[in-house]
Amino acid sequence: MFKKLLLSFVLIVGALLSIALIRTLMHSAPEPTVNVGLTADIDGEAATNNLAASIRFKTISHQDKEKFSPQEFEGFIKWAADTYPEFHSAMQLEMLEYTLLFKWEGSDSSLAPILLTAHYDVVPVIPGTESIWEEEPFAGVISNNRIWGRGALDDKSGVVGMMEAATYLIKNNFQPTRTVYFSFGHDEEIGGGGAAQVTEKLKQEGVQLQWSVDEGGMLVSDNPMIPDQQLAIINVAEKGSVTLDIVANAAGGHSSMPPKNNAVSVLAKAINKLEENPVPGGLQGLSATMFDGISRYFDFPMRMLFANRWLFDEVIDDQLSNITFANAMLRTTTAPTMLSGSIKTNVLPIEAIATVNFRVHPRDTPESVQAYVERIVADEQITVRTRGGEMHLRYHHGKQTVIA
Ligand SMILES: [Zn+2]
Structure with missing residues (x-):
């Protein structure tokens, strides 16, 4: 009797393991697809200097609205117009307070427009932390192959990057088929009233967008789960x-x-x-889809877990709950x-x-x-x-x- 029980136990475990193993082997990364043929001859040094220059405007969003400094915002707007004249002459500009809404008319008005957004306000420097900044937060220093300062990442890189890209296209006689809106917010860090006004304005004009893209996500090369890979995160x-x-x-x-x-x-x-x-919580929806994608690049034991969520869901939830960024997705x-x-x-x-x-x-x-x-x-x-x-x-x- 005991032997029989043991035998069926071994058989069941063996069957489970085989299924788990087969599923792990099938849970592999797709062949990479390489797109060749798209090249852009951007003047990298000029673009770098432009981003550094944009950082020097202290376009700070303070929680206390009294501290708002219009000169800095006006300075930034004027600098942008002087630096990107082609961009400004190709588009219609609408100012909603200090938020800039540009419209780049497409050749086919039957197509729904798209909206690309970014913001040029930044958060203040936390009082008392001035001394631990490696470079002055608003000096726009370029050193050690990096551009330093508030807004370098969040999010003047977005604003300047779009003006650079569109300028490049305009200089190469490009005209969009679909109308493109650019919205550069001035108060994203304190709630985004400017973005709300943009929404209201587009709504009033009966504009139904095809899609829109905002800041967020980055290229990560030091994710501990996939140490030798680059991970491009798209926030949806x-x-x-x-x-x-x-x-x-x-x-x-x-x-x-x-x-x-x-x-x-x-x-x-x-x-x-x-x-x-x-x-x-638990791993569901978009987070589950994301982990299904990236887990194909994990090492074998971790890949086995994600390939067999039917068996290991609780273990996965436990593990992910202990990782700060993953816990927030759960x-x-x-x-x-x-x-x-x-x-x-x-x-x-x-x-x-x-x-x-x-x-x-x-x-x-x-x-x-x-x-x-x-x-x-x-x-x-x-x-x-x-x-x-x-x-x-x-x-x-x-x-x-x-x-x-
Ligand atoms: Zn931001």
Whole structure:
């Protein structure tokens, strides 16, 4: 009897292994296709100098709108017009505040236009980090075969790159068949009001785009999963964002005679619960498609896992959850960012607040995330408030007034 059992066990494991092995062998990388024939004789040095020059305009998007410096934005716009005259004369320009919308008329008006977007605003230098910059953030230095500074990657390279490319095409007598719009945003880093205006304008004019491409993705050569390969990441989806306040209430009082249920300790426990209970996730949809593609280049054991998700899905989810960038593709992420409690060293707070930012996976909604959070932190001293929109903010202040 035991022998028979053992034999069937061995047979089953053997069959499973064979299937897994065959599937792994079939899970291979496709033959690379090489496109020959497309060459562009771009003046690399001039393009490099142009990107460096664009970095010298301090087109900073501050959260505090008072700090907005119009001269820097106007300077950048004038510099672009002087540097790329062909681009500017081939296109119609519409200014939406400081966001630039260019239209490059196509020869066939029956075709739906495309929209290429980038932004020329940059985030500020974090106060206190000035000394650790290897090069001045706004000097636009070229050294060590690199262009240094704020915006070199994010995203003046996009703006300058497009103006370079279109200029090259114009000089070579190219005219697009399909109309091309270029939108260069001025406030992407603080919400993208300019982009919203572009959307509104195109909508009003009845423009239905064929497709649009924005910044994002890069060529990675040091991905630990495929160490000797180059990986070009194309972003085709974006997560949403929702921010919640976790609020702990307590009686307050004086720190010389603290009661047990201090609002700060109650809040700490709630944050801990959130950390220990990440929003449920899994490898699905576009993320699954991406891993199906790149896993064909993994080493054998890892390739075996991804070739046999029917068998190893849980192992894969576990492994990926431990890698920061992969975890973000699997689930809605949880990131506590701001804290507030008492305003005085010896006063017990009646209210302690943790602000938590969630990046919402397409399978979740802001409502489902909030419901999940409420369930995890459930406690009679805890409430969860949205910080989402203007309406919620007013409600937020209203409630604070009532408590005060
Ligand atoms: Zn950007």
